[in-house]
Amino acid sequence: MIYYPLSAAINFLGSLYLGFFVLSKNKKSPLNITFSLFAFSVAFWGFGYFFWQIASQKENALFWVQVLMVGAILIPVFFFHFILCLLRLYDEKKNILIAAYLLSAFFLISDLTPFFVKEVAERSFFKFWPVPGPLFHPYLMVFIALIIYSHLLMFQTMAKTSLGRLKNQIKYIFIGTFFGFLGGTTNFLLWYNVPFPPIGNGLVMLYVAFTTYAIIKHRLMSIETVIQKGILYGGISVLVLTAYAAAAYFLHGLNYIWVNAILVLALATAYNPLLKGFQYLIDVVFYRERYDYQKTLREISYKISTQLRLEDLTSLIVSTFVHTMRVSEISFLILDKEKGRFRSIPAPVIECQSSYKQIEIDIESPIAKYLQESKDVLLLEELEDEIAKLESYAGKDGKKLDDLFGVKFEIEKLGTELWVPILSQDILIGIISLGYKLSGDMYSTEDMVLLMTLANQTAVALENARLYEEVLLVKNYTQDILEAMVSGVATIDMRGNIVTFNPAAEKITDLNAKEVIGKNYSEVFSKKSPLSQIIGSALSGRQMRNHETSIVAGKKGLVPISLNSSALVDANGKRSGIIFSMSDLTEMKSLEGKVRQADKIGALGTMAAGMAHEIKNPLSSMKVLSQLLPIKYEDTEFRQKFIEIMPREILRIDRIVESLLGFARAATPKFTMIDLNKIIDDDVRYFNDQAKTAGVKIITAYADIPQIEGDSDQLSQVFSNLILNALQAMPEGGEIKIKTREGKKIENILQTVEVEVSDSGHGISGENIKKLFDPFFTTKYAGTGLGLTITHSIIDGHRGLIDVSSKAGRGTTFIVTLPVSQELV
Numbered sequence: 140m141i142y143y144p145l146s147a148a149i150n151f152l153g154s155l156y157l158g159f160f161v162l163s164k165n166k167k168s169p170l171n172i173t174f175s176l177f178a179f180s181v182a183f184w185g186f187g188y189f190f191w192q193i194a195s196q197k198e199n200a201l202f203w204v205q206v207l208m209v210g211a212i213l214i215p216v217f218f219f220h221f222i223l224c225l226l227r228l229y230d231e232k233k234n235i236l237i238a239a240y241l242l243s244a245f246f247l248i249s250d251l252t253p254f255f256v257k258e259v260a261e262r263s264f265f266k267f268w269p270v271p272g273p274l275f276h277p278y279l280m281v282f283i284a285l286i287i288y289s290h291l292l293m294f295q296t297m298a299k300t301s302l303g304r305l306k307n308q309i310k311y312i313f314i315g316t317f318f319g320f321l322g323g324t325t326n327f328l329l330w331y332n333v334p335f336p337p338i339g340n341g342l343v344m345l346y347v348a349f350t351t352y353a354i355i356k357h358r359l360m361s362i363e364t365v366i367q368k369g370i371l372y373g374g375i376s377v378l379v380l381t382a383y384a385a386a387a388y389f390l391h392g393l394n395y396i397w398v399n400a401i402l403v404l405a406l407a408t409a410y411n412p413l414l415k416g417f418q419y420l421i422d423v424v425f426y427r428e429r430y431d432y433q434k435t436l437r438e439i440s441y442k443i444s445t446q447l448r449l450e451d452l453t454s455l456i457v458s459t460f461v462h463t464m465r466v467s468e469i470s471f472l473i474l475d476k477e478k479g480r481f482r483s484i485p486a487p488v489i490e491c492q493s494s495y496k497q498i499e500i501d502i503e504s505p506i507a508k509y510l511q512e513s514k515d516v517l518l519l520e521e522l523e524d525e526i527a528k529l530e531s532y533a534g535k536d537g538k539k540l541d542d543l544f545g546v547k548f549e550i551e552k553l554g555t556e557l558w559v560p561i562l563s564q565d566i567l568i569g570i571i572s573l574g575y576k577l578s579g580d581m582y583s584t585e586d587m588v589l590l591m592t593l594a595n596q597t598a599v600a601l602e603n604a605r606l607y608e609e610v611l612l613v614k615n616y617t618q619d620i621l622e623a624m625v626s627g628v629a630t631i632d633m634r635g636n637i638v639t640f641n642p643a644a645e646k647i648t649d650l651n652a653k654e655v656i657g658k659n660y661s662e663v664f665s666k667k668s669p670l671s672q673i674i675g676s677a678l679s680g681r682q683m684r685n686h687e688t689s690i691v692a693g694k695k696g697l698v699p700i701s702l703n704s705s706a707l708v709d710a711n712g713k714r715s716g717i718i719f720s721m722s723d724l725t726e727m728k729s730l731e732g733k734v735r736q737a738d739k740i741g742a743l744g745t746m747a748a749g750m751a752h753e754i755k756n757p758l759s760s761m762k763v764l765s766q767l768l769p770i771k772y773e774d775t776e777f778r779q780k781f782i783e784i785m786p787r788e789i790l791r792i793d794r795i796v797e798s799l800l801g802f803a804r805a806a807t808p809k810f811t812m813i814d815l816n817k818i819i820d821d822d823v824r825y826f827n828d829q830a831k832t833a834g835v836k837i838i839t840a841y842a843d844i845p846q847i848e849g850d851s852d853q854l855s856q857v858f859s860n861l862i863l864n865a866l867q868a869m870p871e872g873g874e875i876k877i878k879t880r881e882g883k884k885i886e887n888i889l890q891t892v893e894v895e896v897s898d899s900g901h902g903i904s905g906e907n908i909k910k911l912f913d914p915f916f917t918t919k920y921a922g923t924g925l926g927l928t929i930t931h932s933i934i935d936g937h938r939g940l941i942d943v944s945s946k947a948g949r950g951t952t953f954i955v956t957l958p959v960s961q962e963l964v
Contacts, residue, residue, distance in 0.1 A: 150185030184210025467574035649693030757788030834872025868900030
């Protein structure tokens with residue numbers, strides 16, 4: 140039958156691998172060493188069993204029986220040694236162990252003789268089955284005695300130990316051993332002519348695998364899970380093997396390959412459904428409470444990772460563990476970096492608040508350091524077991540023991556059993572501390588894995604909560620800034636939807652933020668509105684800086700505003716929207732008007748004083764002459780002077796009056812669309828003859844500029860004054876250069892044009908340049924001092940600017956800046 144060599148091969152390969160695997164985990168541990176020897180003995184037994192089953196000659200069969208009996212002789216003594224190490228009874232039972240090894244050595248020697256195995260003969264199910272010799276019977280008694288004694292020791296230790304972990308481990312190893320040795324001992328029945336096939340060979344490997352898993356995990360609760368799986372897989376295996384054996388017994392055609400293949404295929408197909416069914420029954424019937432809370436914890440895992448508020452996260456964690464896992468108490472600690480401590484989050488207001496424990500530990504405390512280094516759960520009983528193991532080893536690590544004692548002392552002081560680290564990027568950022576289970580059960584390996592999963596989800600939730608708090612803080616901070624700003628601010632996404640609209644923007648536009656936020660800007664502002672045009676331009680990538688315009692704002696009517704727009708970009712540098720700010724210029728325009736009015740009144744006062752002074756001088760001369768006229772009328776020389784002085788003084792008064800009239804006319808410009816280049820060129824032609832006479836060359840450079848809004852007569856007067864001043868500054872000849880050019884642009888829209896008038900004359904001193912635009916200030920003989928004052932007034936009336944720069948001996952340059960449209964300023 141194929142089952143027996145196949146199961147033997149599996150036992151050999153699996154046991155050999157597991158033995159080496161366990162040994163590689165800790166080559167110095169007596170527990171690992173003895174278990175590995177136990178596994179190797181099972182492997183040796185499986186090795187001999189395989190070749191025995193496939194032997195075709197009687198002599199070969201006998202040889203391989205003797206080989207497999209080597210493993211069978213060593214199995215009980217190595218198992219006994221393993222149990223003594225597990226229960227820490229080696230020193231106490233050392234003599235018994237030595238006796239067991241001596242007996243095993245004796246049986247090994249006798250295995251080479253017919254006293255142990257006489258021969259092989261045909262039995263009910265096998266062609267070559269061993270016939271026991273006289274020494275086989277005492278061997279079997281020793282085998283049974285060591286197995287029973289090992290179980291008795293486990294039972295006694297379990298009854299008197301106070302360590303829950305060790306008690307549970309012994310309990311479930313005791314149960315698990317039943318399946319392993321029950322499967323192996325089915326081989327002995329045929330030795331005594333009991334007609335029952337050794338169908339339990341498949342269970343041997345299961346016991347080895349489960350026990351190995353328990354040792355490697357080094358968790359006290361692991362055995363419970365392992366044995367649970369052992370019951371599951373053992374039950375399924377027994378069921379499948381029984382079905383196979385029954386088929387082998389009743390179907391004589393099983394020797395044919397095709398019948399065997401069909402049977403194996405049918406059993407393989409039924410294996411998974413049976414496995415799931417048994418799993419469900421074991422979970423529900425034997426582990427109902429644990430099944431329910433582990434299922435609930437898995438479901439709650441996702442909810443934990445989605446919490447954004449720390450209070451909600453704490454409430455969920457506390458209620459989950461108290462109500463679902465039914466722990467006696469819980470504490471949820473997070474790292475306070477500023478104070479260097481792990482502190483319990485304030486207790487949430489929930490029904491299980493009495494189970495929430497407020498504790499705190501230092502970041503350098505033994506518990507915190509242990510969790511940071513191990514990055515694994517910390518259980519008090521595991522810690523005690525680890526301390527006991529270290530104390531029993533020769534050459535024990537004193538520093539490590541001191542550290543573990545420090546951890547144990549702190550845990551006992553705080554009064555909780557289980558500590559679960561919460562790690563973010565391998566840094567300990569929080570701790571969940573749990574008390575004992577109210578059910579009295581121990582924490583299993585599955586509990587540990589699940590708790591670490593929950594801790595990982597909690598780490599994500601803590602990071603989310605931290606980011607949420609930061610975002611909330613930034614949002615509130617930004618909101619406070621927006622609400623406090625006197626400028627209106629609005630943000631718009633790339634689809635044109637309004638995202639923010641601060642109170643100042645509400646006040647300026649006379650719109651309600653609640654009504655506009657979320658709407659598209661085209662629904663809020665009309666197409667003709669400057670705001671709609673500017674937003675559309677900004678979304679297309681054109682930005683605006685200090686753009687002055689006017690909007691219609693509800694009941695307030697026309698409101699002058701200044702606008703700025705800019706693009707918003709995300710972390711990847713991709714445009715995500717725009718932001719624009721607006722400032723209400725109503726008060727500023729009003730102040731500008733008042734300032735202009737005040738300037739005019741001040742200038743008028745200055746002019747009145749200057750005019751009085753300027754007119755008084757010629758009037759004084761005229762008064763003196765008129766008084767002397769009756770007396771000196773006959774004086775020919777006097778009359779001649781009278782004829783010369785009187786018209787001259789009258790002409791002087793006339794010029795002053797004309798200048799004043801020109802200043803008055805400059806205050807009220809009449810705007811039309813004009814060609815600035817033509818106006819300047821007309822002025823240049825007017826002064827050409829005078830320039831040639833004075834030896835001055837006028838050089839012009841006109842740019843291609845658009846027509847602008849202005850008063851042609853007033854601007855002609857401006858450039859006439861500037862050209863005349865330049866001519867008068869160069870009595871010995873020189874050059875006058877006149878240039879026109881484009882000025883400031885916004886979004887490729889020309890806002891201003893510039894005119895530059897420069898001469899190569901004597902220049903103006905720094906002291907005089909400050910007074911240049913003051914009324915009646917002049918450095919020329921017979922000048923009124925009103926020419927540049929009128930020029931400045933005209934430029935100001937056009938909402939333009941005039942700048943002057945000069946260096947003594949190098950000439951003077953005037954730059955006049957004029958808006959293209961009066962609506963753009």
